[in-house]
Structure formats: structure tokens, C-alpha cells
Amino acid sequence: MYDNECECEYNHIPFVVKGEVSVALEIKCQCQCAEESDQDKYTRISEIIDEYKDKEGSLIQILHLAQGIYGHIPLELQKFIAQRLEIPLSQISGVVTFYSFFSTQPRGENTIKVCLGTACYVRGGKKILDQLIELLKVQVGDTTADGKFTLEVMRCIGACGLAPAISINDEVYKQVNPDKLQSILKEFGEVKK
Amino acid sequence: MVNLIINNKKISVPEETTILEAAKQNNILIPNLCYLENIHKIGSCRICVVEVEGMRNLQASCMVTVREGMKVYTNSERVKKTRNVLFELMLSDHPKDCLKCERNQKCELQKLGEQIQIKEARFEGQKSQEVMDISSPSIIRDTSKCILCRRCVTVCNEIQGVGALNPQKRGFKTQIGPAMALSLNSVNCAFCGQCTVVCPVGALVEKDATQNVWKALFDKNKRVIVQTAPAIRAALGEEFGYEPGTLVTGKMVSALRQLAFDDVFDTNFTADLTIIEEGNEFLQRVTKALTGEGATLPMITSCSPGWIKFVEHSFPEKLEHLSSCKSPHMMLGALAKSYYAEKLGMNPKDIFVVSIMPCTAKKYEIVRPEMINDGFHNVDAVLTTRELALMIKKAGIDFQALEEDSFDNPLGLSTGAADIFAVTGGVMEAALRTVYEIITGRELPFAKLHITPLVGFEQIKTAEITIKDPKEEFKFLEDFTVKIAVTSGLKGAKYLMDQIVRGESPYHFIEVMGCPGGCISGGGQPRPTTPEIRLKRLQAIYNEDESKAIRKSHENPFVETLYQDYLNEPLGHKSHELLHTHYTKRGKFNELLDE
Ligand code: SF4
Ligand code: SF4
Ligand code: SF4
Ligand code: FES
Numbered sequence: 001m002y003d004n005e006c007e008c009e010y011n012h013i014p015f016v017v018k019g020e021v022s023v024a025l026e027i028k029c030q031c032q033c034a035e036e037s038d039q040d041k042y043t044r045i046s047e048i049i050d051e052y053k054d055k056e057g058s059l060i061q062i063l064h065l066a067q068g069i070y071g072h073i074p075l076e077l078q079k080f081i082a083q084r085l086e087i088p089l090s091q092i093s094g095v096v097t098f099y100s101f102f103s104t105q106p107r108g109e110n111t112i113k114v115c116l117g118t119a120c121y122v123r124g125g126k127k128i129l130d131q132l133i134e135l136l137k138v139q140v141g142d143t144t145a146d147g148k149f150t151l152e153v154m155r156c157i158g159a160c161g162l163a164p165a166i167s168i169n170d171e172v173y174k175q176v177n178p179d180k181l182q183s184i185l186k187e188f189g190e191v192k193k
Numbered sequence: 194m195v196n197l198i199i200n201n202k203k204i205s206v207p208e209e210t211t212i213l214e215a216a217k218q219n220n221i222l223i224p225n226l227c228y229l230e231n232i233h234k235i236g237s238c239r240i241c242v243v244e245v246e247g248m249r250n251l252q253a254s255c256m257v258t259v260r261e262g263m264k265v266y267t268n269s270e271r272v273k274k275t276r277n278v279l280f281e282l283m284l285s286d287h288p289k290d291c292l293k294c295e296r297n298q299k300c301e302l303q304k305l306g307e308q309i310q311i312k313e314a315r316f317e318g319q320k321s322q323e324v325m326d327i328s329s330p331s332i333i334r335d336t337s338k339c340i341l342c343r344r345c346v347t348v349c350n351e352i353q354g355v356g357a358l359n360p361q362k363r364g365f366k367t368q369i370g371p372a373m374a375l376s377l378n379s380v381n382c383a384f385c386g387q388c389t390v391v392c393p394v395g396a397l398v399e400k401d402a403t404q405n406v407w408k409a410l411f412d413k414n415k416r417v418i419v420q421t422a423p424a425i426r427a428a429l430g431e432e433f434g435y436e437p438g439t440l441v442t443g444k445m446v447s448a449l450r451q452l453a454f455d456d457v458f459d460t461n462f463t464a465d466l467t468i469i470e471e472g473n474e475f476l477q478r479v480t481k482a483l484t485g486e487g488a489t490l491p492m493i494t495s496c497s498p499g500w501i502k503f504v505e506h507s508f509p510e511k512l513e514h515l516s517s518c519k520s521p522h523m524m525l526g527a528l529a530k531s532y533y534a535e536k537l538g539m540n541p542k543d544i545f546v547v548s549i550m551p552c553t554a555k556k557y558e559i560v561r562p563e564m565i566n567d568g569f570h571n572v573d574a575v576l577t578t579r580e581l582a583l584m585i586k587k588a589g590i591d592f593q594a595l596e597e598d599s600f601d602n603p604l605g606l607s608t609g610a611a612d613i614f615a616v617t618g619g620v621m622e623a624a625l626r627t628v629y630e631i632i633t634g635r636e637l638p639f640a641k642l643h644i645t646p647l648v649g650f651e652q653i654k655t656a657e658i659t660i661k662d663p664k665e666e667f668k669f670l671e672d673f674t675v676k677i678a679v680t681s682g683l684k685g686a687k688y689l690m691d692q693i694v695r696g697e698s699p700y701h702f703i704e705v706m707g708c709p710g711g712c713i714s715g716g717g718q719p720r721p722t723t724p725e726i727r728l729k730r731l732q733a734i735y736n737e738d739e740s741k742a743i744r745k746s747h748e749n750p751f752v753e754t755l756y757q758d759y760l761n762e763p764l765g766h767k768s769h770e771l772l773h774t775h776y777t778k779r780g781k782f783n784e785l786l787d788e
Contacts, residue, residue: 088356093372
């Protein structure tokens with residue numbers, strides 16, 4: 001009947017890969033089998049590598065696109081890219097760990113960024129960061145064990161008048177203080193003590 | 194030529210010379226740290242700053258080339274101040290535990306301190322994260338001492354083509370190391386140790402074996418046997434104030450006796466033995482190939498454990514090209530615990546074999562599971578040339594005052610062919626001195642027995658030798674042209690292997706040594722190894738060869754005796770058990786590949 005049938009044992013609802021077919025788009029199977037498999041992601045990444053391989057300075061570009069597909073760049077994916085590009089793994093990891101926009105761990109559902117521009121810093125931004133590190137039990141750049149939050153820092157976002165500021169998923173929260181922080185986090189679900 | 198003025202001194206130097214080099218040529222010393230002549234120039238430390246008239250900023254003299262009419266000041270107040278601050282900043286993130294540091298008295302950072310002479314260290318800053326990586330059997334990384342000069346990165350990536358080390362992270366958190374904080378033992382490091390030779394400080398050093406050796410020497414129940422690789426005698430002297438290229442064979446043997454080793458044997462002896470085994474293996478392969486039985490060619494030498502590890506990681510499908518011969522010191526270890534143990538009437542468990550090697554990869558080689566016979570490791574400890582020097586010093590031996598002494602038999606006598614195992618091209622030449630004579634009954638037709646195209650430091654050297662008028666049993670080799678190639682350094686090895694993979698290798702026999710120049714500039718040799726020093730060591734080795742009465746391995750009388758009394762014949766049953774080995778397929782990322 002359909003070309004693509006979900007293999008889950010509950011509801012065999014047709015699903016769509018990469019928008020090629022436009023049937024029953026709305027009714028997605030709850031099992032999420034429809035999500036692209038790792039293997040498919042690797043296939044796509046390897047196509048990108050073939051395309052960019054011989055272009056100069058392509059490594060960053062490839063890593064960027066790979067992160068777009070995979071979400072992050074773990075060791076295994078770095079090895080895959082190293083093998084395909086025939087360059088040392090240590091060089092790939094050197095680039096991945098150099099730029100803060102690459103992540104080696106899966107990103108959380110929500111990204112919290114704490115502004116550490118001068119104004120925010122002097123008006124308590126550092127304290128907010130310390131509090132977050134303690135509350136979420138993560139270091140800067142890492143993701144909480146439950147996958148809910150990724151903690152990052154950023155330079156001035158232009159909210160100096162209302163410092164200290166943080167942003168969550170690109171929404172800015174101004175004049176944050178420890179109490180306010182607790183309630184903001186609650187919006188995103190319970191924070192474990 | 195370019196004319197310029199440095200510190201009011203008029204000088205003229207060739208174009209494209211850097212200010213640093215120009216100054217040096219004119220006996221003006223500009224303190225520097227990260228720069229390494231001919232190898233590494235990235236201007237990262239900025240210690241070499243100078244003032245150039247008309248330029249606002251101070252310049253890193255190792256990076257800037259001279260221009261006509263340039264006026265340079267290497268010692269102005271501004272230069273001195275800047276240099277001091279840079280040095281003090283460096284020290285603020287350095288452990289400064291020189292007294293218990295491996296590099297004490299031989300450290301370039303210390304030497305720099307002597308030149309710069311700061312009176313106080315004003316900054317006490319945050320220390321970067323320390324990683325002490327003791328995972329590998331060969332090399333220890335201590336990032337707390339690293340000054341981020343990146344010499345090791347250049348050597349590992351550009352010269353060796355391995356790329357186990359690269360800068361990770363950024364800014365204050367930068368660390369030089371394998372990917373994703375992996376340990377050196379869990380990546381494709383060849384353990385060649387070339388990085389330990391260029392590291393200016395104690396951040397990359399060999400794993401200490403002296404403790405174990407002292408312990409064995411103090412153990413009354415152990416018979417401690419020592420052997421020395423061919424390259425040691427041409428370099429050990431440098432640690433005791435001799436000019437590079439001074440042969441110290443006799444004094445070295447005396448020193449080992451004073452250290453109370455029970456037998457002082459020579460790895461050269463088993464280098465001769467290697468030639469008999471490997472030469473016959475080559476002849477066997479060629480015979481099979483020509484008589485239609487089929488055999489894998491080119492055959493590649495297997496004496497260099499760094500090369501072996503490299504090829505296992507990078508070309509796991511091509512391991513059948515490797516000669517099955519163990520490296521000479523492993524052969525000696527295996528014989529010491531069998532043949533010699535029987536002669537002594539001793540249990541091999543009471544024998545402790547120490548190898549003095551120019552190499553850090555040999556430390557790894559001895560723990561390979563393939564290197565065990567009857568439950569005993571063939572060799573129990575490997576000391577680098579540098580470690581031996583430390584032991585001699587620690588024992589209070591006045592090296593220069595030592596008498597000359599000679600090696601013990603039956604595992605100590607060697608021919609000139611064994612000496613040249615220490616230099617690139619030497620194993621090949623030694624093998625052909627014997628193989629050619631087996632086939633034709635005549636000497637190898639080269640002046641002084643040296644295959645001239647194989648002598649020297651070019652990355653890839655090749656030669657062809659056509660067989661004329663062979664002995665009756667080798668008639669099928671009439672007019673056969675043996676094509677050979679020699680390379681040293683792993684990048685050259687990769688080139689020759691890629692040829693094999695593409696099915697385009699024209700060669701029958703290839704010699705590979707893992708370190709550029711061969712063992713004379715191995716990862717365990719005295720620092721520094723400059724091109725001049727390397728050349729002097731090479732000359733010393735050829736002198737040693739030419740000074741020997743016997744210069745062909747098959748004429749070594751003790752090797753003949755060994756076959757008569759014990760091994761019976763080359764490639765025989767006993768040989769296979771003791772002297773030959775097999776290899777392990779590893780992946781690029783150090784994963785074990787299935788058969
Ligand atoms: S590396 Fe040099 S300066 Fe640093 S502790 Fe060792 S000897 Fe001292
Ligand atoms: S031992 Fe050789 S392969 Fe390993 S890190 Fe050092 S230079 Fe690279
Ligand atoms: S480990 Fe040694 S050679 Fe490598 S960057 Fe650090 S100081 Fe330089
Ligand atoms: S020696 Fe010139 S920058 Fe380091």
C-alpha cells in the first residue's frame with residue numbers, strides 16, 4: 001500500500017522521509033521511528049564530505065554541516081570524518097574543541113546562555129553562572145544528565161541597561177537574580193535539588 | 194646578499210635569512226625557545242622579539258626575514274622588558290620542580306632562564322589543567338610542563354605523518370595531545386619518540402626503566418644480561434662531553450661492567466644473525482616468486498618497532514610484506530633465555546635481559562604478547578641511550594676516565610655489517626653483502642662494500658643490482674635485477690606503502706627505519722639531534738664498519754657456531770620458534786581488527 005511503513009509494533013502509519021512523499025504528513029506515528037536513523041545521517045554526512053573534500057579550508061564547513069545533521073560531533077563521528085578525509089583524528093578534534101559552536105555532546109532540549117559582558121559580569125552575571133553550574137550540575141558547554149539544559153556563556157548581548165541577562169532558547173531574561181532564576185527554570189520543568 | 198645592522202654591527206647575509214639566523218651567523222645570540230632550526234618555525238613563544246627601527250611593534254626575529262638597510266636592536270630596554278614579561282608569564286604557569294624533573298640541567302627553559310636572568314617571578318597565576326599520561330609503555334606526557342611550542346606537533350604530523358598529537362581546545366585551556374583527551378596508548382601513536390627528542394622541556398619523556406634495572410642489578414638471584422644496539426656507541430659520548438661522532442664502544446662496555454651487569458653482550462651479534470635469517474627469507478621469497486610458487490614481494494624489513502606499529506595501524510591488510518624476523522635485540526633476548534641459559538645451566542626465570550636502545554618504541558616492543566617464549570618475555574627492560582647516561586652518572590662513574598673493554602661471547606662478537614644497522618640503508622646493505630655472495634659466490638661489487646646510492650639522508654633511496662653469473666643452484670637468477678628501496682621516517686614509509694596498495698611498487702626488497710636517518714637519530718638518543726650531529730654519527734658508524742676485520746654477517750664465527758650447536762639451519766624449526774614473529778592488525782584508531 002505505502003512504500004514507507006513504520007516498523008513499530010503499534011500503529012503502522014505511513015511516514016515520510018525527507019519530505020519526498022506528501023501523504024499523511026500530519027499523522028505521525030508516536031513511536032518516532034520516522035526520525036532519521038543514525039545510518040541515514042552518516043550517509044548524508046558522507047555525501048557532504050565527498051562534495052567538500054577537495055575544496056580548500058573545507059574542514060570547518062564539513063564539521064558545521066555534520067553538526068547540523070547529527071546535532072553534535074561525538075568521537076565516533078570525528079573518527080568517521082577523519083577516515084573519510086584522511087586527516088588525523090587529533091586534528092579534527094583540535095578544530096571541534098577550538099570553536100565553541102561545535103559540541104561534542106548531545107545538546108539539551110534548552111540552551112541557557114549567560115551573558116558575561118562587562119556590565120552583566122559586574123552586576124552579578126558571574127554569580128548567576130556559578131548558581132547555574134551548581135543547580136544543573138554541569139560545566140559550561142555541557143548538558144545536564146536528563147538532557148534538559150545545555151549551559152553556555154556569551155559575550156555582551158546589548159541588554160546592559162538591564163543586566164545581568166541570560167537567554168534561554170534565544171529568549172532574553174533581564175535583571176536576573178537568584179530567586180528569579182529558580183522561577184525561570186521552573187517554567188522549563190522541575191529542577192532537581 | 195642583504196646588508197643590515199644589528200646592534201650597531203654591520204653585517205651581510207643571504208636573502209631570505211631570518212633576523213634570528215642572521216644574528217646567529219654573526220655571533221649575536223637572540224634568546225629563543227619555540228624555534229627549531231630546519232624543522233619548526235611558527236613564532237608562538239615570542240621570546241625572540243627584537244626592535245626594528247621604523248616598525249612600531251616588536252618583531253619575532255625567528256619569523257621575520259632581513260631587508261636591505263634594516264636596523265635591528267636585540268637588547269634594547271623595550272626588548273628586554275618584553276622578554277622578561279613573556280618569560281615570567283611562562284613561568285607563572287609552570288611547575289618549576291626542576292630538581293625532580295627528568296630534564297633538570299638539560300632543559301631549554303632552564304637554559305633560557307640563564308640567558309634572560311630574571312630576578313623575580315612576579316606573576317602567580319592560575320595553573321592550566323594538568324594531565325599526566327602514563328598510559329603508554331614508551332612515552333610519558335606531562336602537560337603541566339608543556340610550554341605550547343608545538344615542536345612535537347610539527348614532528349609528529351609533518352615529519353612522521355602520524356598525527357597523534359595536535360593542539361586541543363583553545364586559549365588558556367589549550368593542550369597538546371591526542372584527540373578528545375584520549376591517552377597516547379589508545380591512539381595510533383607509533384611510539385617512535387621523535388617528539389621526545391624535540392620537546393624543549395620535560396613534557397614529553399620516555400617512560401623510566403632505570404628503576405626496574407637498578408632493582409634487577411641489586412637482586413642477588415638474578416643474572417642480569419645487557420646488550421647494546423649499534424647506534425648507542427656513536428652517540429652515548431655526547432652525554433659525557435665528547436664531540437658528536439665520537440665512538441665510545443670500549444668505554445661503554447667498561448661502564449656497563451662497572452654498573453655490575455653480569456654479561457655485556459652486543460645486539461650487533463644478533464644483527465648479524467638477523468641478516469642470515471632475513472637474507473634467507475628474502476632469497477626464499479624471490480625463489481618462490483620466480484619459480485611460480487608465488488610469494489609476497491616486496492619484502493620489508495622489520496627491525497624498527499615504531500615502523501611496525503605504524504604499518505599495523507595504517508596498512509593492516511599489507512602485513513604479509515613484512516619480514517617475519519624479530520628485531521635483533523628481541524632475538525638476543527630469546528637466545529639469552531634459551532641457548533645461553535642452557536649453556537649456563539640456568540632457569541630462564543632467573544635471567545633478566547636489559548637492552549640499551551636508541552629507541553622508545555623498543556620499550557613497547559618488549560611488552561608485545563608476540564615477544565614471549567616459554568612464558569618468559571624475551572627482554573625485560575629497555576633503557577634509552579639517555580637513560581643509560583643517567584645511570585652511569587648516578588653510579589658516580591667517571592666516563593671519560595674509563596678504560597676500553599670488549600663485549601662478552603658467545604653473543605658479543607659482530608661484523609661491520611652489523612654496525613651499519615644503525616643508519617638508514619645499513620640493513621639493506623648488510624643483507625645484500627650476504628645475499629649477493631650466497632647467490633654468486635663473489636663479493637658485492639661496490640667500493641668498500643658500500644652500496645653508494647643507499648648512503649645518506651634522502652627520504653627515499655633506490656638502487657638496482659643485476660645478478661650475473663650466479664652459482665649453479667641459482668641459475669634461474671641469471672640477469673635478474675633486484676630492485677630495492679630504502680626509507681627512514683614514517684612519512685617516507687607511507688609513500689612506499691601507498692605504492693604497494695596501488696599495486697605499483699616496482700621493488701623486491703624495502704628497508705624501513707621509523708626515525709629519519711635511522712637509529713642514529715632515534716627517539717631515545719641524546720638531545721639535540723641536528724643535521725650536523727646526525728651526519729657525524731653516521732660517519733662514526735661507517736668508520737666502525739670499515740675498521741672491522743670481518744664485514745659480512747655470514748662470516749661471523751660465533752653465528753656459525755650458533756647454527757652448528759643450536760639452531761641447525763636458517764629458517765629452521767628452532768629459528769622459527771625463537772627468532773621469528775607475526776604481526777597484529779590494528780585500525781587507524783587503535784581498534785583491533787579481526788583476522
Ligand atoms: S621542564 Fe625544565 S624548567 Fe620545567 S621543571 Fe623541568 S627542568 Fe625545570
Ligand atoms: S612517539 Fe612518534 S608517533 Fe607518537 S606522538 Fe611522538 S612523534 Fe607522534
Ligand atoms: S609537549 Fe613539548 S614539544 Fe610539545 S608543545 Fe609542549 S613543550 Fe612543545
Ligand atoms: S623563537 Fe621566535 S617566536 Fe618562539
